[in-house]
Structure formats: structure tokens, C-alpha cells
Amino acid sequence: MEKKKKLLLEIKDLKTHFFTEEGIVKAVDGVDFKVYQGETLGIVGESGCGKSVTAFSIMRLLDYPGKTVGGEIFFKGETLLKKSDAEMRKIRGKEIAMIFQEPMTALNPVLTIGFQISEALRMHFDISKEEAIKKAIKLLTKVGIPIPEQRVNEYPHQLSGGMRQRAMIAMALSCDPTLLIADEPTTALDVTIQAQILELMKSLLRDFNGSLIMITHDLGVIAEIADRIAVMYAGKIVEYADKKTIFHNPSHPYTFGLLTSIPRLDMETKRLNVIPGIVPNPLHFPSGCKFNTRCKFATKKCQEKEPALIELAKEHLIRCWHADRVIEEAKKIF
């Protein structure tokens, strides 16, 4: 084992609920994970399982009716949930920055690229407009945008999708944050651009030695970039381990299901595996384990009692009654 890594972000039993007219939607209901300095954590899960809400909860960006009702978020040893709005504003952008899913809508159409990049700089540092623009040009060069001197004065609609995502990355990195949260940064892009953006993010990560939380539903992206992986289902972390463990020894039926539903070159199957059913409506979660309605390992115990998150091995957390059976099944395939 290499030298001990510095813990940057620790989340304990985070609960974020939405108080809607139809009832309480428990979008995030028990999320635990750790992010170490210089590492990348991937959060995977289907749409609507609470990945983005987790990200917004860390940034404390949720407005009514969303509210973080429980748990703890420790960033550099300080609890974020007790910070005032003004303190949070100093952290956002400077310490924790975020890249959004849709580069088309995440840039303001009436402001120039240069303005939007320099805005954060001028917000957090005491620098002049000209200096900020100079820094913005440097950042644009860094993220691989050609002729940055011209691009700073252009508006988002003059840039292509990939360029816009690069500009978004430049914006997020403008104040050298220690933690970057990327909420499906490649989903809205086509595959070749996706690869370029991932490469860019990887190289930038090496440069600034920051940590990254990569939120995605694309296991390919995760395999490419992540060191550790948290698998989410219905607002809960169901499995958390390093990349190798997740891909080779999945111990949760949901992780197992996700992995078997990826087409593989080294296996001959007639039909692609699927996980039957859909993510349950967060207003009416099934009793017991939330995955029991779709799980092929489910027993009566799963319907009665919800499993707790237990430590199966070191740094390998799991929320399942039948991990041993899953492991055995997985050994046959992976």
C-alpha cells in the first residue's frame, strides 16, 4: 500500500429530501463516501437515483422544496452543512467547483465567454478586469481552445458543443478548486468529443492535483477516469469500493446487473442482459431493500428488512443481505 492519502471530502449518511405536495421525495437517503486528495470518485447509477442531488447537496445549491435533512458533509475537516450562505459562497467556485451536464444551457447566452470565466476570478480574488481576462485567455489555452484571444470575446452560441464544454471546464477550474464535481460532463456530447473531453479532464487533474467527483451513468467513462466508485440506487449508496473491486468482484446485485448489461467483446451472448423493471417511484419505495423488486437474488428477508451499509472488506462497503451469493455468481463471469 502506498503512502496514506489525505482525506478531502467525507460524506456520512447524507439525506436530502424534497417536500412536494404529493409527499416527501427521498431523493438522497443515506449516502456515504470519501474522496481523497488527488483521487477521482465515480458515482454511477440510473437516471433519478439521486446522483445530481448528491452533488447539489455538497454545494448546498438546492432551494425549496429540496432540503438536506440529515447527515454530515466534511470538507477539509470542516462541516459544510453548518456554514452560512456567505461562507458557502466563498467555498463555491474557489474550493469546490462544478461542471454541468449541458454545455448548451450552462453558459449564459448574453454574456461573453471571457466575462463568464473572469467573473469567478473577480469574485474570489482581488484582481482587475484586464488581469482576469488575461487569466481567462490562459485558461482557454489550457483547455485546448484555439485562438483564445478571439474566443474570449465571443458568445456561447458562436462555439460548438465540445468548445462550450471546454469553456465550462475553464470556468470551473478558473480559481484552482481542490474539488471538482462533474455532473455527467460528457452526456450531451457525441462519442469522439466525449473521449477528447475525458482526456482533457484527466490531464488537467494531473496538473492541479485536485480531486474529482465524476457523476455519470456511463460505466465506460467511469472505467476510464475513476479511482473509486460509488454505486447509487434509489437515493442510497449500495456499493462503494475501488475501481478494480467494482469491476472484478462486484458484490451487490445492482452492480452485478449493471456490469452484465454492458456488451462485452470477450463473451458470446445472444441477448444483452438487462435489469428488469425501472427505478421505483421515490414516493412509493418498496419496503425492505429498495432493489428487491428487481433483484434476482432477492429472498423474503429482502422484502422485510432493509440491509445496512456494511464493510465487507477494507474500503469496500456494501448494502445487501446476499453479498456472498452475488460474489460467487460474479466469480463465474468476471
Add this chain to the structure above:
Amino acid sequence: MNRILKKLFSNITSLMGIIILIFFIIIAIFAPAITPPLSDDPYQIPRMSWDINPQPPGSPMSDNMIEAYEFMEKEVKWEKAICGTAEGGYDIFYGLIWGTRTAFKIGIITVSISMLIGIILGSVSAYFGGWIDEILMRITDIFLSFPFLVAAMVLTTVLGRGLDKVMIALISFGWMGYARLIRGSILATKEETYVMAAKALGVNDTKIIWKHLLPNTIFPVMVQGSMNIGSMVITAAALSFLGVGAPVGYADWGQMVSFARNWIIGSPGNAGQYWYAVFYPGIFIVLFVLSWNLIGDTLRDILDPRLRGEL
């Protein structure tokens, strides 16, 4: 911005509006050159005679008036009432020229201040939401529940006579439309991802409203404002006509129409005898309001993508 100007000038209706408006702007700028004031307060319409009846266009200044001005050491630069005089010898032409300045003053000051109030209240209300929104919008509702003209009239009566009082009254009951309008657009725009992205970068609320939300939402308000400049002038004229506006002898078109009330119908057998007393200030009001409405209409056409056929 260039595109908007180009369209404004290439459209016949708006071009007409612009031409009329430029005509008024020139009058307002060169008012001291066209009709040099004869008293210390340039907005005081000079009298051409002491006649009770209005005098027709072209009537000369009476000899005793010329003597009086000479006694006051004022240089009389013109000796004929080009558009006639109103009751009491007030020169209509002078009133028209200096009244243009009054009209611009009323229109632009009332609209810009009420727009500012509306924008601030509306954007704060929409952006912060919750109980702030509730309180501000209920206040707006209360103000909206008063009939505009009656409320403005009562307030002017309470405050006393004078153009400044009229403007205060117009502003007090004229901001709600803007507040509602901007609130609606900001409610829609604040859900955009770029607002969230700006927040995620640590941009503060004031900057988000000012730099991110308002540039995306302000155009409907500008259109509304340009249309309202005309109607504010009309309302001020109405207040003057009802006797709570500008004082007698003040260079204000509404006041002039009001002052000519007794002479709208001429002597028996000659109904149109004193036409000039009402016609000139009346036509100036109409043209002024018309020009703003034409421009406002075209602005709306240009800025509303649905009407433009691009969506």
C-alpha cells in the same frame, strides 16, 4: 443592438414614429432659441395681451405688454402670436415649444423611475421567492387594486398642485406593471442551468440578478416602458385637464387644453371660432403619444421572437 436599430429604421411605421420623435427632440433642445423666455422661469408662458378672449393666430403683442416687458428689461424677440393666444393672452406657440420639454420630462422621468422601482421589486421578489415574494407581490396587488387615474388624482390633490407632484403620483401608481412583468420572466429564467452554474462558481445574488438575469429578461420591460412614455404624458395631461396638474400658465400641453376648456365651443353661430386654443396643444399630445406607441409597437415586434417568426 445594431440589428434592432436597423429594423427600427427599415420599418415604415416605426420610421414615422422616429421622425415625429426626432421633430419633438429638436424642438425640446432648441426651445430657448425658438422662443426665448420672457420671464425668469422659462416654463412660465408669457402673455401677449390682457385680453380675456383667445386671440386668433397671428395677432400681435399688445402695446402695453411690449411696454411692460421693456420696463422689466426683457428683450421681446417676437411680436406675433403664431398660433394665437389662449384666454388671458397666454401665447400658445410658446406653450407648445416649452411644453415639449415638459412632456419629455414627464414621460422619461416617470417611466424610468417607475421602471427602476418595478425592476428592483420584481426581480428581488422572483429571485428570492418565499415570503419575500409573497409580501412584495401582495403590496403590488394592493397598488394594482386602485384605479390608476383616480388614485393618481387623489394623490396629486393631497400633495398639492404642481408638475413634480403629478410625477410623484404617476410613479407611485405606475410601477406595478413592470414589477409583474419582470417577476414573471425572472421566475422562468432563474431555473436555467446557467444561473445554477453561476451560483456554483460563488457569484453573489446581486451579480446574478444584475448580470445574468436582467440582461435576459429586460427587453419586454423596455418595450412596455417605451409604450408607457406616451400614456404617462396622456395621464399627466388628463390630470392637468381635471385641474390637479400643472398650474395655469405653465408650459404643459395638458394644462393648455384644460385652460381652453371654456372656449372649446366658440360663439353662437361660429362654433369653431376659438379652434386654435384646443387644437394645437391637442395635436401635439396626440403626435407625441403616437410616436412613442409606434416605436414601442415595432420594438415589441422585433424583440418578441414568436412574432418575428423565428420560433
